[in-house]
Amino acid sequence: MTIDIHAHTVPEAFIEELRGTVPEAAPRIVREDDGWWFEYGSGRRSGPIPAGMFDTEARLADMDRLGIQVHALSVPPPHFHYRLAPEAAAEAARLHNAAMLGMARAHPERFVVLGHLPMQSEEHALAELARLVADPAVVGLELGTNVAGVNLGDPAHDAVWRAIDAAGLAVVLHPGADVAGADRMHDHYLHNFVGNPTDTTIAAGSLMFSGVLSRNRALRFGLLHGGGFLPYQIGRFDHGWEVRSEPREQLDVPPSTLLDRFWFDTLTHDAHAMRFLLERVGPDRLCLGSDYPFDMADADPVASVRAALDERPEVIERVLHENARELLTRRPA
Numbered sequence: 001m002t003i004d005i006h007a008h009t010v011p012e013a014f015i016e017e018l019r020g021t022v023p024e025a026a027p028r029i030v031r032e033d034d035g036w037w038f039e040y041g042s043g044r045r046s047g048p049i050p051a052g053m054f055d056t057e058a059r060l061a062d063m064d065r066l067g068i069q070v071h072a073l074s075v076p077p078p079h080f081h082y083r084l085a086p087e088a089a090a091e092a093a094r095l096h097n098a099a100m101l102g103m104a105r106a107h108p109e110r111f112v113v114l115g116h117l118p119m120q121s122e123e124h125a126l127a128e129l130a131r132l133v134a135d136p137a138v139v140g141l142e143l144g145t146n147v148a149g150v151n152l153g154d155p156a157h158d159a160v161w162r163a164i165d166a167a168g169l170a171v172v173l174h175p176g177a178d179v180a181g182a183d184r185m186h187d188h189y190l191h192n193f194v195g196n197p198t199d200t201t202i203a204a205g206s207l208m209f210s211g212v213l214s215r216n217r218a219l220r221f222g223l224l225h226g227g228g229f230l231p232y233q234i235g236r237f238d239h240g241w242e243v244r245s246e247p248r249e250q251l252d253v254p255p256s257t258l259l260d261r262f263w264f265d266t267l268t269h270d271a272h273a274m275r276f277l278l279e280r281v282g283p284d285r286l287c288l289g290s291d292y293p294f295d296m297a298d299a300d301p302v303a304s305v306r307a308a309l310d311e312r313p314e315v316i317e318r319v320l321h322e323n324a325r326e327l328l329t330r331r332p333a
Contacts, residue, residue: 003324006289008076014099074142086121104137114142139328140170145203153210165216168332172222200228211250218333227264265289271308283315
C-alpha cells in the first residue's frame with residue numbers, strides 16, 4: 001500500500017457551498033488549453049491543475065495510474081484564509097473539512113483527512129478541532145507554516161497546541177502566501193522555490209526554540225518539500241544553541257534532540273537530496289509526498305522513491321507506507 005501525505009483537494013461541491021456563505025473565498029473554475037485554473041475575487045489565479053483537484057473520479061483515476069492507494073486529503077494554501085475575518089475563516093474551514101470527510105466516507109479505502117483550523121482565532125480553532133477529533137476519518141491536521149505572518153511558536157497559539165497534543169493528532173505544515181521574504185521574491189516564482197522551504201525551516205525553528213515541542217510531548221509534525229532547509233542546517237541550530245544565550249531561553253536541550261518529532265516528505269525533486277534526507281533523518285521519518293495536483297508536484301512520486309532508494313530496498317516499503325501510517329495514527333499525550 002502507498003500513502004501520499006501531501007495531496008490537496010478543493011471539491012467542486014464545496015466551492016458551490018462556499019459561494020453561498022463566504023463568497024469572497026470561493027474560486028471560479030476556468031478551463032484553458034493547459035488545464036483547469038481557479039480564479040479568486042482577489043485577482044489571484046491558481047493553476048494549471050488537473051480535474052482531480054475538484055473531481056473525485058478524476059482523482060481516483062490519477063491515483064490508480066500513479067500507484068497510490070491512499071491520499072491524506074488536505075487544503076491547498078489559497079484556502080488557508082488566515083487573513084479573513086475569524087467567523088468567515090471558521091465557516092470556510094468547516095465546509096472544506098466537511099467536504100473532505102464526505103470524500104473519505106464515500107471512499108474509505110482511498111482517502112483519509114488532514115483537517116484545517118482557522119488559526120487566527122483561538123476560539124474558532126479550538127471549536128473546529130473538537131469537531132474534527134470526533135471523526136475517526138481525521139488522521140491529523142494540515143496548518144500553515146505561519147498564521148498571517150505570526151510564527152507558530154507565538155504564545156497566541158499555545159492553547160491550540162495543548163489541545164492538539166491532548167488529541168494526539170499529527171500536524172502537517174505547509175507554506176502559504178505569507179512566506180518570509182515574499183516582498184523580495186516576486187520574480188521567477190522564487191516565492192515557491194525559495195520561500196516555501198525557507199518558511200518551513202522558520203516554522204520548525206520557531207516550534208523548537210519557543211518550547212512548544214518541549215511543553216507538548218505528543219506533538220508530531222510533518223514537514224513538506226523535503227523539510228525545507230532543516231535537515232541540512234540542524235547542525236547550525238545546535239551550534240547556535242551552544243554558543244548563544246537567546247536559543248536557550250526556552251529550550252534546555254540541543255535542537256537536534258527534537259529532530260525525531262518531525263517527519264519529512266519525499267518531494268525533493270532530486271534523487272541525491274532524497275538519499276541525503278534518508279541518511280540524515282533516518283528510515284523511519286521519510287514519507288511519500290507528491291504535492292498533487294499542482295505543477296510543482298512530482299509527476300511520478302512512487303517511481304521517484306524507488307529510483308532514488310534502489311540501493312536500500314528494505315526501506316522503500318517504510319517510505320511508501322509504514323512511516324505515513326505511523327505519523328497518521330493518533331498518539332494522545
